[in-house]
Amino acid sequence: MTKPATCSTQSAGVLALPVRKRGLEVIHDPLLNKGSGFPDSERAALGLRGLVPPRTVGIEDQVGQAMENVRRQQSDLDRYLYLENLHDCNETLYYRVLLSHLNELTPIIYTPVVGQACSQFGHIYQRARGMYFSSADARHFEEMVGNWPEDAIEAVVVTDGSRILGLGDLGANGMGIPIGKLSLYVLGAGLHPRNTLPVLLDMGTNNQALREDPFYLGQRIPRLTGDAYDKVVEAFMRAVHARWPDALIQFEDFSNDQAFRLLERYRHRMLCFNDDIQGTGAVTLAGILSALRVTGQTLTEQRVVFLGAGAAARGIADTIVAGMRAESGIGLEAARRQIWTLDSQGLVTLDRLDNLSEHKRPFAQDSAPLADLIEVIRTVRPTVLIGVSGQPGSFTEEAVREMHRHCARPILFPLSNPTSKAECTAEQAYTWTDGAALFASGSPFPPITRAGHLLVPGQCNNMYIFPGVGQGVVACQASQVTDTMFYVAARTLAGLVGEDSLAVGRLYPDLTQIREISAKIAVAVCELAFAEGLAGIARPDDLDAFIRARMFQPSYVPYESA
Ligand SMILES: NC(=O)C1=CN([C@@H]2O[C@H](COP(=O)(O)OP(=O)(O)OC[C@H]3O[C@@H](n4cnc5c(N)ncnc54)[C@H](OP(=O)(O)O)[C@@H]3O)[C@@H](O)[C@H]2O)C=CC1
Ligand SMILES: CC(=O)C(=O)O
Numbered sequence: 001m002t003k004p005a006t007c008s009t010q011s012a013g014v015l016a017l018p019v020r021k022r023g024l025e026v027i028h029d030p031l032l033n034k035g036s037g038f039p040d041s042e043r044a045a046l047g048l049r050g051l052v053p054p055r056t057v058g059i060e061d062q063v064g065q066a067m068e069n070v071r072r073q074q075s076d077l078d079r080y081l082y083l084e085n086l087h088d089c090n091e092t093l094y095y096r097v098l099l100s101h102l103n104e105l106t107p108i109i110y111t112p113v114v115g116q117a118c119s120q121f122g123h124i125y126q127r128a129r130g131m132y133f134s135s136a137d138a139r140h141f142e143e144m145v146g147n148w149p150e151d152a153i154e155a156v157v158v159t160d161g162s163r164i165l166g167l168g169d170l171g172a173n174g175m176g177i178p179i180g181k182l183s184l185y186v187l188g189a190g191l192h193p194r195n196t197l198p199v200l201l202d203m204g205t206n207n208q209a210l211r212e213d214p215f216y217l218g219q220r221i222p223r224l225t226g227d228a229y230d231k232v233v234e235a236f237m238r239a240v241h242a243r244w245p246d247a248l249i250q251f252e253d254f255s256n257d258q259a260f261r262l263l264e265r266y267r268h269r270m271l272c273f274n275d276d277i278q279g280t281g282a283v284t285l286a287g288i289l290s291a292l293r294v295t296g297q298t299l300t301e302q303r304v305v306f307l308g309a310g311a312a313a314r315g316i317a318d319t320i321v322a323g324m325r326a327e328s329g330i331g332l333e334a335a336r337r338q339i340w341t342l343d344s345q346g347l348v349t350l351d352r353l354d355n356l357s358e359h360k361r362p363f364a365q366d367s368a369p370l371a372d373l374i375e376v377i378r379t380v381r382p383t384v385l386i387g388v389s390g391q392p393g394s395f396t397e398e399a400v401r402e403m404h405r406h407c408a409r410p411i412l413f414p415l416s417n418p419t420s421k422a423e424c425t426a427e428q429a430y431t432w433t434d435g436a437a438l439f440a441s442g443s444p445f446p447p448i449t450r451a452g453h454l455l456v457p458g459q460c461n462n463m464y465i466f467p468g469v470g471q472g473v474v475a476c477q478a479s480q481v482t483d484t485m486f487y488v489a490a491r492t493l494a495g496l497v498g499e500d501s502l503a504v505g506r507l508y509p510d511l512t513q514i515r516e517i518s519a520k521i522a523v524a525v526c527e528l529a530f531a532e533g534l535a536g537i538a539r540p541d542d543l544d545a546f547i548r549a550r551m552f553q554p555s556y557v558p559y560e561s562a
């Protein structure tokens with residue numbers, strides 16, 4: 001088993017990494033490979049002479065060459081494939097390329113293009129990455145975790161593929177999501193790529209077309225349910241926890257019939273959280289707080305309507321309620337009455353209580369049944385409209401104009417991913433409100449100029465939150481991830497939105513700030529963990545320096561023969 005790499009000797013102020021591998025073994029290890037970038041000394045020491053082209057190329061030139069290739073591709077899916085191939089060949093260069101072109105490339109490795117990649121996962125599959133825990137193997141999980149070569153896993157992102165973005169049940173094709181999320185952990189918060197593990201839990205799929213697809217790579221069985229499902233999850237959680245007891249486990253894109261239950265079952269037993277519930281709650285509160293700086297209103301004054309009443313809606317609603325209570329001392333029930341949720345059956349009301357899932361109940365309103373969004377907007381007169389329904393185009397012109405009739409600066413957040421599932425586009429929101437909308441979306445939209453005025457849509461996506469929270473909890477070896485940590489992360493993110501950003505309507509910092517944002521969130525999360533006695537280490541004197549020192553930098557470290 002490979003020990004975590006540590007640097008030993010010092011040369012010209014930079015620590016050298018002892019490497020035992022030789023020749024092609026080095027080149028074929030994506031964590032060691034430098035492509036054309038091995039200096040002469042390493043070619044000699046590691047038996048690389050003749051195995052790579054003669055000239056040594058510096059990493060910035062390698063980035064330039066990679067970008068030429070990225071931009072030359074004919075489609076975004078081809079760009080995704082090129083980048084994933086680079087990921088599999090040379091991780092340092094992959095992260096260097098991404099970090100230096102965040103705005104251009106994040107939409108490729110993450111939403112929206114990762115959605116296309118998942119839809120076609122079996123068709124575009126080239127090389128194994130991460131681990132697959134199939135229900136058929138459940139009795140082997142304990143030994144299977146031993147197949148993974150790294151001892152120092154810090155973050156596991158796991159999906160069962162049951163609700164991939166707004167694309168529904170994609171079964172084992174969902175693996176693209178943990179891979180993308182962990183790339184963001186490395187990019188955003190500097191986790192070392194070696195310490196990350198993407199996981200697909202294969203419970204079958206109810207997607208008939210996939211089960212019939214000749215290239216589908218998962219089990220061709222209907223999804224497990226009930227006890228059978230729970231037993232497999234339990235076996236997985238135990239196996240991971242036994243092998244990597246300090247690792248953070250992030251639940252991602254589980255359908256809501258599983259998501260809430262699993263979070264409650266494991267959140268006090270292991271270091272884990274659900275990104276779609278908790279991460280999304282935090283990032284959305286941060287965006288609303290930014291919007292309120294523009295309108296000059298308080299959070300407690302807001303009337304919030306959600307289209308969608310699932311995992312994301314509940315996470316956001318709870319976080320808004322926490323924000324209202326902290327701001328004004330308003331009671332729990334009174335705060336909840338400021339929030340209206342619609343599901344596929346219309347407004348969630350007390351009349352429907354007998355047939356409502358547990359997660360919808362606290363937000364059931366004492367109201368006459370209202371079947372559609374327009375009716376709800378007319379009745380409630382919301383100041384904030386959030387789309388987490390996966391229903392494209394459901395923020396219609398009529399709905400948005402109706403909202404704007406009684407709200408000068410409507411806060412409009414169509415958050416469903418990927419772009420093809422957004423409830424409306426940025427251009428529609430700005431056009432239908434004459435540029436007055438305070439807009440953010442789950443997937444990115446390009447800037448727009450209206451009447452000579454630049455409007456930059458912000459991206460309300462949990463990618464601004466989970467890397468920092470994750471880095472924070474693993475850095476201080478927290479015993480659990482709490483809702484308060486996400487609340488603090490939201491406040492920290494909101495505090496990093498500059499006036500210059502708000503001046504162009506951008507409610508989130510530019511993505512190029514992601515490392516700074518994640519470092520600040522990680523520090524804030526650690527501070528909380530220390531204050532609440534949840535940290536497993538003594539508090540470092542300089543917490544900020546401690547976090548920054550942990551952050552992986554995508555530069556080639558010198559190697560020496562071990
Ligand atoms: N921007 C971000 O950071 C994030 C975005 N998301 C996005 O949010 C979306 C939802 O995710 P999640 O909450 O986990 O999914 P869920 O499946 O848990 O929830 C979806 C909700 O939408 C409702 N819905 C479906 N059709 C309609 C309709 N025609 N009218 C009104 N409501 C409808 C469903 O109703 P019913 O309950 O009746 O089935 C359900 O309540 C996805 O597209 C996802 O990509 C999610 C997390 C983070
Ligand atoms: C962003 C995200 O987590 C989702 O769309 O599910």
Ligand SMILES: [Mg+2]
Pocket residue numbers: 165252253275276
């Ligand atoms: Mg998600």
